[in-house]
Amino acid sequence: VHRFFALVDNIIDGDFIRLGAEDFSHIRALRLRPSELFIVCDGEGTDYICRLGERGEDVAVIVETRRTLGEPDVDCGVYLAYAKGDRLDFAVQKSVELGAREIILFPSERCIAVPGDASKKAARFQRISLEAAKQCGRGRVPNVLTANSFEDAVNKAGRAKLPLFCYEDEKKHSLKSVLESYNGKFETVSIFTGPEGGFSPQEAKLAADSGMISVTLGARILRCETAPIAALTALMYHSNNF
């Protein structure tokens, strides 16, 4: 079933949706038969099952309204240090598939590639997020934000109820031991992962000062794009969102 996000100019009105020009032309290009169903998601967790009106207008009839199944009940921000090449593309796409609520890009001491124009980059990643959200059946399109500094990122991440700092030099606390010892619902979580060269000791200290919990992701050294998706998968698995 084809699925669209009513993000820009689709107007939901009672039992009807007036489709925006872009979605309408896309739907027309699909040559759906009048009886064929498609889904319009409002981007806030609700799916509208629709069919086209019989007169071929840009108005769709809502057949059924339901909560989007693809939305996890944990609000997890994934914090990614800038990385080279297509690693960030990949990490953003997979984070969306695996259920991140929000993705925050940040500079870090050992980053090899910090973009000159972060807002341009962010727009590109926002499009990756939208495509991934459509494809995998998310009920929301995760926002991709940029933090201006490591400090800003760590301060924001530290405000989650469970702020996880994935740190290669952490030898004691595994992600699993921390998730298992956490009493409470996994309402807000941060997963914070570093660049190719890892975090500096100073950065680890800043993270600790802002209340983050250092965790190790195990004995194997995961690449910078693998660590966030492994940690996010483990969180979703642990919290029954998988």
Next chain:
Amino acid sequence: VHRFFALVDNIIDGDFIRLGAEDFSHIRALRLRPSELFIVCDGEGTDYICRLGERGEDVAVIVETRRTLGEPDVDCGVYLAYAKGDRLDFAVQKSVELGAREIILFPSERCIAVPGDASKKAARFQRISLEAAKQCGRGRVPNVLTANSFEDAVNKAGRAKLPLFCYEDEKKHSLKSVLESYNGKFETVSIFTGPEGGFSPQEAKLAADSGMISVTLGARILRCETAPIAALTALMYHSNNF
């Protein structure tokens, strides 16, 4: 610390390793000081911590011998249907990082891209496996094998004690419910995932006939390269190998 696999012609002899020509020239290119340590792994789960001999020869002195930390205690074969472009590269690399013991590529009804010369492809993926194993600190280099047919793949996969068939149309059993209900050690596990278009009902039947257990990976539709790494991560997390 630099790490090598003694796979080809490094000869381990008591307290010494005679380095093969390739590794020796690589080590020389690194310009290690005589006191600097490096690791030679035998590819069977043992690491030799070494330093170069003082006379600059191709003989390294073994300082310490230890079990490789990066090796999980679950023997998991990851079965990947042929896929387009760099998706398989990615899935192979991440499967190695996340602890697969063996990777098996197979053709499937809805595969878009089945290579003409599978053995050539396999050699390429074997190199990706080697590089990933080196980088992440594995104690073994996972073999990348090819199955000639879907039936061959499913027969091999079905022989594991816990053979998991990741199937989009499975609505009842989640991966988590199956892992939790499994009584026993996770000795041999298969994770079997499909191509872009998923498995056909006939293929699902063949899998069931060979004793595989269908599982769903949750409400979000994961891409063909995301499903195996998510399932493998969950298995490693669940079995305390993460």
